[in-house]
Amino acid sequence: MAAVTSDPIDILRSRTSEKWAEHPEDVLPMFVAEMDYPLAEPIRRALHDAIDRGDAGYVASSNPLATAFRGFAQRRWGWDLTGARLLSTADVSMGIVEILRQVTEPGDRVVITPPVYPPFFDLVAEAGASVAAVPLVDAGAGLRLDLHALERAFAAGARAFVLCNPHNPLGHPHSRDELTELADLAAAYGVRVISDEIHAPLVHPGSTFTPYLSVSESARASGFALHSASKAWNIAGLKCALLVAEGDEPARILDRMPYEVTWRTGQFGMLASTAAYTDGDEWLDGVLSSLTSNLDLLDRLLREHLPEVSWCRPEASYLAWLDFRGRGWGNDPAEHILREAKVALSPGPGFGEPGAGFARMNIACSPGLLEGAIRRIAAVPPGTRTGEPGSQTGAGEIPARAT
Numbered sequence: 001m002a003a004v005t006s007d008p009i010d011i012l013r014s015r016t017s018e019k020w021a022e023h024p025e026d027v028l029p030m031f032v033a034e035m036d037y038p039l040a041e042p043i044r045r046a047l048h049d050a051i052d053r054g055d056a057g058y059v060a061s062s063n064p065l066a067t068a069f070r071g072f073a074q075r076r077w078g079w080d081l082t083g084a085r086l087l088s089t090a091d092v093s094m095g096i097v098e099i100l101r102q103v104t105e106p107g108d109r110v111v112i113t114p115p116v117y118p119p120f121f122d123l124v125a126e127a128g129a130s131v132a133a134v135p136l137v138d139a140g141a142g143l144r145l146d147l148h149a150l151e152r153a154f155a156a157g158a159r160a161f162v163l164c165n166p167h168n169p170l171g172h173p174h175s176r177d178e179l180t181e182l183a184d185l186a187a188a189y190g191v192r193v194i195s196d197e198i199h200a201p202l203v204h205p206g207s208t209f210t211p212y213l214s215v216s217e218s219a220r221a222s223g224f225a226l227h228s229a230s231k232a233w234n235i236a237g238l239k240c241a242l243l244v245a246e247g248d249e250p251a252r253i254l255d256r257m258p259y260e261v262t263w264r265t266g267q268f269g270m271l272a273s274t275a276a277y278t279d280g281d282e283w284l285d286g287v288l289s290s291l292t293s294n295l296d297l298l299d300r301l302l303r304e305h306l307p308e309v310s311w312c313r314p315e316a317s318y319l320a321w322l323d324f325r326g327r328g329w330g331n332d333p334a335e336h337i338l339r340e341a342k343v344a345l346s347p348g349p350g351f352g353e354p355g356a357g358f359a360r361m362n363i364a365c366s367p368g369l370l371e372g373a374i375r376r377i378a379a380v381p382p383g384t385r386t387g388e389p390g391s392q393t394g395a396g397e398i399p400a401r402a403t
């Protein structure tokens with residue numbers, strides 16, 4: 001399988017989406033979760049054909065997306081979705097909000113586990129609920145779900161839990177044991193688990209993605225999952241995601257969603273996602289091969305040039321969660337790095353309180369860009385700031401949208 005290589009810099013600079021358009025030309029963009037690779041050929045073909053047909057209307061209810069996803073889930077993860085209810089919508093974020101609207105009352109507490117994908121804070125608020133943060137805990141081999149603290153939050157009345165599996169920013173696919181225990185706790189306290197699995201196709205060779213709904217009857221009886229081809233095939237702008245329910249009651253909840261929820265699915269997104277799930281495995285494997293060698297490179301570069309910066313190598317996706325606390329650049333190293341090194345990272349404090357002193361780096365780029373970014377950062381002299389109590393950022397005051 002051939003590695004997928006980054007588009008040339010002139011093509012990247014001509015792109016108009018967030019990653020390459022947000023900053024001036026002297027900044028290396030390593031922030032938002034878009035990849036620098038060209039589109040997969042089956043997706044290009046599907047989109048070109050649709051344009052040639054003038055096929056840009058509304059998504060038909062008889063569309064092939066659910067069948068394509070069922071095939072992919074079975075092939076890739078052995079996940080049998082034969083009897084499952086699948087509903088499409090515009091994106092994963094919207095799916096989370098719509099499910100929360102169905103399963104919570106205004107003001108209910110919804111658990112999230114920082115450091116975590118920053119918009120989770122906003123999505124809970126958008127659904128009219130309030131955030132109950134249960135930070136991940138250091139289990140020696142990296143940050144993991146704190147099942148004891150989760151049980152305490154559930155016992156204290158939380159109504160739902162937005163799980164990130166694999167976890168962004170850590171790239172950790174939660175283990176079957178962790179998920180099984182979580183499902184038992186959720187069943188014991190009547191908590192709905194909404195599992196955001198957008199990064200699942202990007203689990204690296206040698207690691208395992210476990211779909212939350214596959215772990216037990218308890219998980220299926222009350223849980224939901226969200227999937228999308230948008231991260232793994234780099235088509236976030238096309239607007240298509242899937243809400244998944246396997247249990248009777250969650251399926252009924254999807255059935256009573258307002259029709260508008262599914263009507264908002266993008267036609268190009270549906271066509272591109274169908275192509276991705278049907279014919280996109282080879283390209284995806286090529287991307288995973290490039291990401292593996294970029295992670296090897298990052299590991300070497302950090303050891304050589306930034307030994308004070310620590311990290312835990314991700315097992316999924318293309319985001320590296322870097323601990324800059326030993327470098328003395330304060331709570332928001334991304335801000336210092338943008339100013340001094342002209343490299344744009346995602347600011348750690350946006351991921352919740354445990355993100356102070358951290359930044360997230362997107363490594364889905366050419367090895368040359370990655371090396372250039374690390375060299376620029378390493379050229380910035382170490383500082384003396386150890387962290388500024390009280391300046392951490394939480395919900396509603398995220399310094400930059402770090403998606």
Ligand SMILES: Cc1ncc(COP(=O)(O)O)c(C=O)c1O
Nearest residue numbers: 033091092093117168198236403
């Ligand atoms: C964990 C997670 N969920 C959701 C999203 C956003 O997905 P969408 O654009 O489908 O709303 C992202 C984007 O990076 C993400 O990392």
